[in-house]
Amino acid sequence: MKDSPFIYGVTVSSHSFTDREQESRKLRDNLINGINTMIICPRRWGKSSLVEKVIQDINRKEKIVKTVIIDLFSAGSEEEFLELYAREIIKASSGKWQEWMNSGKEFFKRLVPKLSVGTEPSSDFSISFDWKELKQHSDEILQLPETIARKKKIRMIVCLDEFQNLASFPGYETFEKKMRAIWQRQKSVTYCLYGSRRHMMSEIFNSPAKPFYRFGDIMHLQKIDEEKWVKFICDGFKSTGKKIDESLARQIPLTMKNHSWYVQQLAHYTWNTTQKTAGQPELETALRELLSANSPLYQKEIENMATGQLNLLKAILSGETQFTSAPVMQDYRLGTPNNVSKNKTSLVNNDIIQDVNGSFEFVDPAFELWFRNRYFGRG
Numbered sequence: 281m282k283d284s285p286f287i288y289g290v291t292v293s294s295h296s297f298t299d300r301e302q303e304s305r306k307l308r309d310n311l312i313n314g315i316n317t318m319i320i321c322p323r324r325w326g327k328s329s330l331v332e333k334v335i336q337d338i339n340r341k342e343k344i345v346k347t348v349i350i351d352l353f354s355a356g357s358e359e360e361f362l363e364l365y366a367r368e369i370i371k372a373s374s375g376k377w378q379e380w381m382n383s384g385k386e387f388f389k390r391l392v393p394k395l396s397v398g399t400e401p402s403s404d405f406s407i408s409f410d411w412k413e414l415k416q417h418s419d420e421i422l423q424l425p426e427t428i429a430r431k432k433k434i435r436m437i438v439c440l441d442e443f444q445n446l447a448s449f450p451g452y453e454t455f456e457k458k459m460r461a462i463w464q465r466q467k468s469v470t471y472c473l474y475g476s477r478r479h480m481m482s483e484i485f486n487s488p489a490k491p492f493y494r495f496g497d498i499m500h501l502q503k504i505d506e507e508k509w510v511k512f513i514c515d516g517f518k519s520t521g522k523k524i525d526e527s528l529a530r531q532i533p534l535t536m537k538n539h540s541w542y543v544q545q546l547a548h549y550t551w552n553t554t555q556k557t558a559g560q561p562e563l564e565t566a567l568r569e570l571l572s573a574n575s576p577l578y579q580k581e582i583e584n585m586a587t588g589q590l591n592l593l594k595a596i597l598s599g600e601t602q603f604t605s606a607p608v609m610q611d612y613r614l615g616t617p618n619n620v621s622k623n624k625t626s627l628v629n630n631d632i633i634q635d636v637n638g639s640f641e642f643v644d645p646a647f648e649l650w651f652r653n654r655y656f657g658r659g
């Protein structure tokens with residue numbers, strides 16, 4: 281049997297990547313021309329995939345540019361971040377691990393890194409520092425890509441995924457000022473900083489009082505168009521010897537509101553249950569499968585919510601808009617106007633709901649379907 285043409289759960293950058301021509305071009309031009317770029321959009325819309333694709337393009341075409349993508353998802357402290365940063369920058373600077381091992385003397389003045397490499401150099405290369413010194417001389421690490429780029433007469437592009445994670449470290453504000461002060465003077469390094477927590481990202485990059493204000497160009501990544509999805513889905517079925525009508529294929533992005541991950545997931549389940557030609561029953565089975573596969577996650581999500589927040593979600597789903605009007609507050613047991621306002625802010629900040637032209641909607645389309653089934657029955 282052929283592999284599924286639909287992929288979710290990992291970034292897609294060549295195979296199974298669709299559209300984003302305009303965004304790819306813009307991001308590539310920015311990064312090549314030294315314009316720092318921030319990308320903001322909810323999780324699973326396609327930031328990491330887009331950056332990966334653009335970086336692969338750049339790697340193929342631009343020989344004097346070295347690139348690196350660092351995922352900050354797992355960095356738990358400033359020191360861990362600095363070590364991760366140093367290691368990945370050094371690895372990106374050269375294809376030869378022997379050169380990595382020389383970087384200690386070549387690129388550091390005050391810090392003395394401990395370097396080691398195992399049997400599989402590309403994954404077993406490690407660098408560590410005395411953490412007290414590391415913190416004291418963190419500027420040397422932050423300056424590292426510029427130091428390397430100048431010595432080697434190259435340019436570097438540094439991409440930091442889930443950048444807002446740094447903001448949860450103790451002492452972030454001081455560190456933030458330092459990062460900005462050092463990075464903005466670098467002539468040979470361009471940064472791409474992106475993240476899913478919209479509220480935090482906006483606060484970091486959009487507040488005039490914050491150091492990273494006007495650090496570069498901000499891209500608010502949009503969803504991929506329905507038309508593109510329809511073609512993508514029809515082509516995927518066809519290339520694997522199966523068939524789906526355009527009108528049935530269209531129901532997939534419609535049901536999932538063009539959400540990248542879920543469109544791929546629903547397309548995959550539909551493709552998987554289809555023998556030869558997809559029909560309504562296959563699509564319905566696929567949707568049930570999708571909701572039940574994601575159910576544990578959603579269950580956890582609501583367990584972490586206060587009753588007032590759940591009630592507010594119910595009111596939103598019922599089409600209410602005047603949450604602080606007395607009958608609505610009473611019918612849905614929303615508490616006081618102050619409670620409503622607090623719960624609303626918290627749901628927005630956690631990317632559960634978003635304000636679309638003055639009314640609220642769920643950010644996650646499959647969670648919305650699941651929530652509706654659970655509290656209002658099917659229909």
Ligand SMILES: Nc1ncnc2c1ncn2[C@@H]1O[C@H](COP(=O)(O)OP(=O)(O)O)[C@@H](O)[C@H]1O
Pocket residue numbers: 287288289290291292296297298299300321322323324325326327328329330476540541542544545
């Ligand atoms: N350009 C694209 N074309 C097709 N599918 C995409 C595209 N971008 C993202 N996806 C789908 O969405 C999922 C999440 O993408 P990802 O890049 O990890 O999003 P983010 O970094 O915004 O959380 C991918 O696993 C893939 O299924």
Ligand SMILES: [Mg+2]
Pocket residue numbers: 324327328329441
């Ligand atoms: Mg991502």
